[in-house]
Amino acid sequence: MDTALDRAVRVFRERGYHATSIGDLTAAMRLATGSVYKAFRDKHAVFLAALERYVALRQEQTRNAAAKGTNGRERLRHVLLSYVEHSQGSEGRRGCLVVGSAVELSALDPVVGARVNSQLKTNESFIAGLIREGQADGSIPRHVEADDTARLMICITQGLRVVGKARLPLDGERLVGVAMKLLA
Amino acid sequence: MDTALDRAVRVFRERGYHATSIGDLTAAMRLATGSVYKAFRDKHAVFLAALERYVALRQEQTRNAAAKGTNGRERLRHVLLSYVEHSQGSEGRRGCLVVGSAVELSALDPVVGARVNSQLKTNESFIAGLIREGQADGSIPRHVEADDTARLMICITQGLRVVGKARLPLDGERLVGVAMKLLA
DNA sequence: TTGATTCGGAAACGATCATTCCCTATCCTT
């Protein structure tokens, strides 16, 4: 079942919500129509479950990236690097389900809208936390505005997914190198 | 006819491509079904025309914002400020047709994909040009990498639209203040 | 005024959508 949900995540990432038919979904999940409706109330419920699963997976990947760093600044750098890598190539073209939900559904679907909003806030707090961590361990200057900088960095991460989906090449080292100026 | 196309732009921005039915379109454009198909080959052609019109409008607004500045740095600052303002409030919730096209259609529709890609490159060149202008007039240091910085700023602008659509409040002065560190 | 022509509007079309229903095979219990 979880493997079927992973396949649902994949097809929703590639095609978005409205362009994904139940036929696409059953083909990808290798389940018959009836089976999908046994497991989920409707298409919307499948999407919500897929979104939840995607968010959990991405959160784990981001925490793992952060763990690579030895101080606040380095942890943040690895998080940004991880975002660039995931926004690139075939993974980038597959797209981010949070960005896709925000753009395609946020305005029309209050449930998805609220979920996306809360997830962005969670990510923002995580980044703000890393900045404060860096300020505590001396790797980031005290005068950096943690909240404003975190919000701008969320814009960068979400923008990376948009640009990556549009097939512009992204050089991780160079882009992150420039972005780290925000911590000066 | 142009006023009808403006209404099409509006509904496509709000609902995206797939969630907009011909019924939505005719209601918004105040045209009957037959009239729409007299003026355009199909729904896809309406979208392409709307995208073209939106891009032209936004480009003009961005150039106007740039014109407010008296040197390269100030012109860039006004461009960023303009982006934040457009990403906010009701205008922000309406969304950006370029971001929407990139996320929803870029991977599935080669024509839209190519158009979005070229538009992002155009915007990037415009920003890179402003940076070089600032370096020529002394308002931006020479050691700033124009191309890398421009690409990161494109990420910021596209990300602003995503975050704005997700209803996170954006403070123009604060965010742009932080972003201008990239020109240090 | 008349006739031809062009343009917008609404009904009709097949296709496809999300959803429901029913049947079959598989297991666990006794």
Place this chain on the structure above:
DNA sequence: AAGGATAGGGAATGATCGTTTCCGAATCAA
């Protein structure tokens, strides 16, 4: 071994989609 409950598969259903077609009104030339 038999029976009952359960899960999965696939056909049927009503609604809605994009598109086409046809009809009436308005416009312009003569």
